[in-house]
Amino acid sequence: MTFPPLREELRGLEPYGAPQLDVPVCLNTNENPYGPSAACADDIANSVREAALGLNRYPDREHEELRAGLASYLTADTGPDGHTITPAQVWAANGSNEVMLQLLQAFGGPGRTAISFAPTYSMYPEYARDTHTGWVAGRRADDFGLDLGAARDLVATERPSVVFLPSPNNPTGTALAPAVIGELCALVGDSGLVVVDEAYGEFRRGGTPSALELLPAHRNLVVTRTMSKAFAAAGLRLGYLAADPAICDAIRIVRLPYHLSAVTQATAVAALRHTDELLGQVATLRAERDATVAWLRDQGFEVADSDANFCLFGRFADRHAVWQGLLDRGVLIREVGPDGWLRVSIGTPAEMTAFRTALTQVTGDLR
Template sequence: MTSLEDLPIRDDLRGRTPYGAPQQAVPVALNVNENTHPIPEDVAHDVVARVAAAILTLNRYPDREFTELRRALADYLGHGLDPAQIWAANGSNEVLQHILQAYGGPGRTALGFAPTYSMYGLLASGTGTEWITAGRDEEFELSAATAVAAVRAHDPDIVLLCAPNNPTGTPLSLETIEAVADAARGIVVVDEAYFEFADPGSQSALTLLAGRPRLLVSRTMSKAFAFAGARVGYLAGDPAAIDALRLVRLPYHLSALTQAAALGALAHSVEMLSMVDEIRAQRERISTELGRLGFHPYRSGSNFVLFGGVDDPGAVFGQLLARGILIREIGIPGHLRVTAGTEAETTAFLEAIAVSAPNRMAS
C-alpha cells in the first residue's frame, strides 16, 4: 500500500502531522473550546428559514463580495467600522491563511509568542512562511517590553498576537498590542477569537485600527456565537489591507448557505451572546475549584482554563476519559486544559477531577 512518504510532497511538509484534537463520542466533551450551549430554538428556526430560501438560488453563484454579511458584521463590531473594512471566510483559520498567503510566503517570516495557537505554525508552513517563536513572561503573560524586544530582534513580516491567548487563556493588554503595532514593520494580526469571553470592560484592538493600516483584528463566530459547525470567521482592518486578501481567496469562497446562516445568527446577536455571562461564571468556578484542589489555574479571559500542577497529565486525561469526560492535553508538561461548558458539564468535570487530585504535582 502506498504511504505518504512514497508521494512527491514538498520536502518541508515531510514528517509533519495535521492539526486536530481527539474526536471521541463522550457525554461531556470539553476539549476544543466549543460553546457547549445549544443555539436557542427561535434563532435556529430563523437560520433554517434563511438557509431554505438560499437553497432556491443555489443554481447561481453566491455574492462574491458577501456584501450583506460584511454590513452585518460591521454593525455587530461597531467602533464606526464600514463594510469595506470587513473580510470573512470559512472560519478564522481561513482568514489567517489568506493573510499569510498575501503577506507571507517564501523568504518572509511570521512571529508568534509560544505557547500559542498551534495552527499559526501550520498555516505558516503551508504558505512557505518561516515560523519564528519568542518566549513569554512568567505565568504565560506577555508584556509590551517583552513583545517589542522580540519584534525588534526578529523584524518579522507578520506578527500574530492571540488575545486572549490559546492555549493559555491569558488576556493581552491593549498597551502590549499598541506597542507591537507601532514597533512592527509588517502586518500585525490580533486574533480575538475569544474576545467576547473577556471580562466586561476589556478593550478590543478594534479601538487601535484608526491610522494603522497594517493592523488587522480577527474574530470568529465559532465560540461565543456557538456557531462552530457553520465555519464563519472574519476580520476588520484597513480597506487597502483587505484588498490584498482578494488576490489570494478562491472564487466565491463563502457559499450562499454559509452567508445565509451567518446573517441569521447575527440578526439575533444579543440572544446568541446571552450565554456568555454563564460561561464566564463557569470559567471562574472551574478556576476557583481547581485552585482549592491544589492545581494551578492560570488567569483566563477565554472560555477555557489552563491548569498546571498535574504530575501525570496523560494519566489524569485517561481517568477523566474513562468517566466520559474529554479535556485536552496541549503539550505543556504538567498541564491540562478544559473548556468551560454548561453548569452540568462543569459539575461533572469538577467531580471527576477531584478524584484525580492526588495526581497533582507536589509543590
C-alpha cells in the same frame, strides 16, 4: 522519490485535530455548550432554503450583506468612545483559520517571517508552513503575559511581516493590554501586520477592552474574530476580520473564487439577526469560568488568569495520566500547552460538576 510525491517538509507529519470521541462530557474544543433556539434554527433553515433556490448561480463574491452585518456587530464593541467599522474594513472566510491563512498568503511567503510568543495557538506555525513563510516563536513571561523587552528584541531581530497575538491567548486564556498591542504595532510599523486573534474576545472579563478600539490609530492592525465560540456556531465555520480597507483589498487578490458559499452566507446573516440570543449565555459561561478558576485554585492547582471560555491548569508530573483518568470517567479535556498543564473548556453547570468530580477522583488515585 516515494509515492505520493508529497512536499518534503510535510513528510511524516500528522494532520491537525483535537480528539473526537463519543463521551458523555466533551470539554476539549472550547465550544459554546448552549445551542441555538428553535426560532433561530427555523430562521436559518428558511434563509438556507431561499438560498438553495438560487444554487444554480454563484454566490455574492464579496459577501456584502454579511460584511455589513458583521461591521454593525463589531462597531458596538469599539469601546466607550466608539468608532464606526465600515463593511470595507471587514472580511470573512470559512473560519478564522482561513482568514489567517489568507493573511499569510497575501503578506507572508518565501523570504518573509511570521512570529508569535509561545505558548500560543498551535495552528500558527502550520499556516506559516503551508504558505512557505518563515516561523519564529518567542517566549511569554512566566505569568503567560508578554515580556515587552523580549518582544522588542524579537521584532528587531526578525523584522516580521506578520505578528500573531492571540488575545485572549490560546491555550492560556490570558488577554493583552491595549498598550502592549499598540507598542508592537508601532515597533512593526508599515513593514508588517500585527494580527490580534480575538476568537474568544466576547468572553473577556469586564474592563478588558477589545483591540478593535485601536484600529483608528494603527493601520497595520488586524483584529480577527469567529462565530464558532460565543455565537454558538462552531458548525458554521465563519471567521472574519476588521482592518484597514487596503488590507481587505489585498486579501481579495489571494482568496479563491466565490470562497464563501451562498449557504454559508445565508446561515451567517440569519445568525446575526439573533445576536442577542446567541450571545445570551456568555455571561453565564464567564461566571462558570470564574467559579472553575476559583475551585481549581482552592484545590491547590496553578491556574492561568483567563478571559476566555476555558482554563489552563496544572501542574502535573504526568499530565497524560490525568487526561486519561478523566477520559476513563467520561470527561474529555485537552492535553495541550506547556508540559504539565491541561486545558478544560467551560460547559454547562452539570458538565462542570462532572469534571470536578472526575478530577477529584483522578488526582486522589494518583497521589
